[in-house]
Amino acid sequence: MVLSKACTYGILATLYVAKENKEFVPIRELSDELHISFHFLTKILQQLTAQGLLISLKGPKGGVKLAKDPATITYYDVIRAIDGDEVFTECVLGLPGCGHEAPCPIHEFWSPTRDLLKTTFVSQSLEESAYQINELKLRLSLGHWNLEEE
Amino acid sequence: MVLSKACTYGILATLYVAKENKEFVPIRELSDELHISFHFLTKILQQLTAQGLLISLKGPKGGVKLAKDPATITYYDVIRAIDGDEVFTECVLGLPGCGHEAPCPIHEFWSPTRDLLKTTFVSQSLEESAYQINELKLRLSLGHWNLEEE
DNA sequence: AATTTATCAGACAAATTAGTCTGATTAAAA
DNA sequence: TTTTAATCAGACTAATTTGTCTGATAAATT
Ligand code: SF4
Ligand code: SF4
Numbered sequence: 001m002v003l004s005k006a007c008t009y010g011i012l013a014t015l016y017v018a019k020e021n022k023e024f025v026p027i028r029e030l031s032d033e034l035h036i037s038f039h040f041l042t043k044i045l046q047q048l049t050a051q052g053l054l055i056s057l058k059g060p061k062g063g064v065k066l067a068k069d070p071a072t073i074t075y076y077d078v079i080r081a082i083d084g085d086e087v088f089t090e091c092v093l094g095l096p097g098c099g100h101e102a103p104c105p106i107h108e109f110w111s112p113t114r115d116l117l118k119t120t121f122v123s124q125s126l127e128e129s130a131y132q133i134n135e136l137k138l139r140l141s142l143g144h145w146n147l148e149e150e
Numbered sequence: 151m152v153l154s155k156a157c158t159y160g161i162l163a164t165l166y167v168a169k170e171n172k173e174f175v176p177i178r179e180l181s182d183e184l185h186i187s188f189h190f191l192t193k194i195l196q197q198l199t200a201q202g203l204l205i206s207l208k209g210p211k212g213g214v215k216l217a218k219d220p221a222t223i224t225y226y227d228v229i230r231a232i233d234g235d236e237v238f239t240e241c242v243l244g245l246p247g248c249g250h251e252a253p254c255p256i257h258e259f260w261s262p263t264r265d266l267l268k269t270t271f272v273s274q275s276l277e278e279s280a281y282q283i284n285e286l287k288l289r290l291s292l293g294h295w296n297l298e299e300e
Numbered sequence: 301a302a303t304t305t306a307t308c309a310g311a312c313a314a315a316t317t318a319g320t321c322t323g324a325t326t327a328a329a330a
Numbered sequence: 331t332t333t334t335a336a337t338c339a340g341a342c343t344a345a346t347t348t349g350t351c352t353g354a355t356a357a358a359t360t
Contacts, residue, residue, distance in 0.1 A: 001151070001152075001236070001237065001240075002152055002237065002242055003242060003243075004347075004348090005244065005347080005348065005349095006347080006348075008242070008243045008244050009343080011243060012243060013181070015255065026224070026305085026306065026307090027306085027307075028305095028306085037348090037349060037350075038350095039349070039350055039351070040348070040349050042307075042308080043308095043309095043349090045307090046307080046308065046309085049307090049308095056306095056307060056308085057306080057307080057356090057357075058305085058306050058307045058308080058355070058356040058357055058358095059304085059305060059306050059307080059355095059356055059357030059358050059359095060304065060305045060306065060357070060358045060359065061305085061306085061357080061358065061359095062305070062306040062307065062356085062357070062358085063306075063307085064307085085239065086151070087151070087152065090151075092152055093153075093158045093161060093162060094155060094158050095291070103289075104289055104290060105165065105279040105280075105282050105283045105290060106279070108275075108282075109270060109274050110270065112270075113267060115268040116263055116266055117263060117267075120154055120259060120260065120262075120263040123259075124259050127203070129254075129255040129256070130257075132255050133255045137301095140254060140255060151349080154317075154318090155317080156318075161333085171328080174336095175359095176335085176336065176337090177336080177337075178335095178336085186309070187318090187319060187320075188307095188320095189320055189321070189357085190318070190319050190320080192337075193319090193339095195337090196337080196338070199337090199338095205314065205329075206336095206337060206338085207326090207336080207337080208325070208327055208328095208335085208336055208337045208338080209325095209326055209328050209329095209334085209335060209336050209337080210327070210329065210334065210335045210336065211327080211328060211329090211330045211336085212327070212328085212335070212336040212337065213336070213337085214337085246303030258328085264306040
């Protein structure tokens, strides 16, 4: 598993917020639509607000919204806020004291892949995905396809 | 974390066995040299023998050895034997019922990366790494560099 | 001001992963 | 044939991640 569950939930939620493009989406709406546990999602989003990616408001009409223009927020930003950047920096073999001075046998063929992993997430903004979701009606939900209404 | 700890330990151990190139390396030697818990490593290697990647022998002069020519064993084989192939097939967002018919907004930019991830591990054999370890004296151990003897 | 609706804070529980331990089994060597 | 050195099998513990719950707090509406 590349990303933790908390992290994927965080991405799904920020994508939803980005595509809705309205002020303060309540977490309840997010958890309902995305089929994610409300309380768990709440904790995750609290991390994102603490990291400055989201702004939250209590009370009626409250919820969360993006702190910045979605065009300036990348997947990498969200991932780093929740999982840290270990995925993009650590050795796939978890060897300590890694570096070019004392490379492990994996380094040579792993580091290009690791770099692409980072590039992939750095180069995609929430806005781009949000646009695609709206235009192409792409799905954005856990919960099984076709099993429920709609 | 891309690979589980069990998986990275399994890779380290098979690399060690491949580079030693002698009959039946005892697990104790592996756990000592690689600084991995003996009992934990034992369980992991049992999986690998069950999957047919290793052959084991009990008793004195016993241990494990590769079941095939290391040139024909890839990282992918070891990973699949321990972690399964979910890393290479699953969605990074863990959405269910994935596929080209109902792609999620991640698919388009994630799938090339996921493919490289697979290609990376498929295209590297244990023999190649073992060769590099021996020739370039690359390190292959948890346990901190320079802190202990040698 | 009171009520309602939302996040926030943090304790708690469940599930998964990581790691430990003991004894049984097998094979080589003495 | 006895001892010794190894894996095998499986129960057990610890740590981490995931998920649940309750109450406090804040803002908007009435
Ligand atoms: S040298 Fe490369 S592959 Fe090896 S531990 Fe460091 S980052 Fe990882
Ligand atoms: S369409 Fe692609 S990115 Fe989306 S869930 Fe399936 S594999 Fe994952």
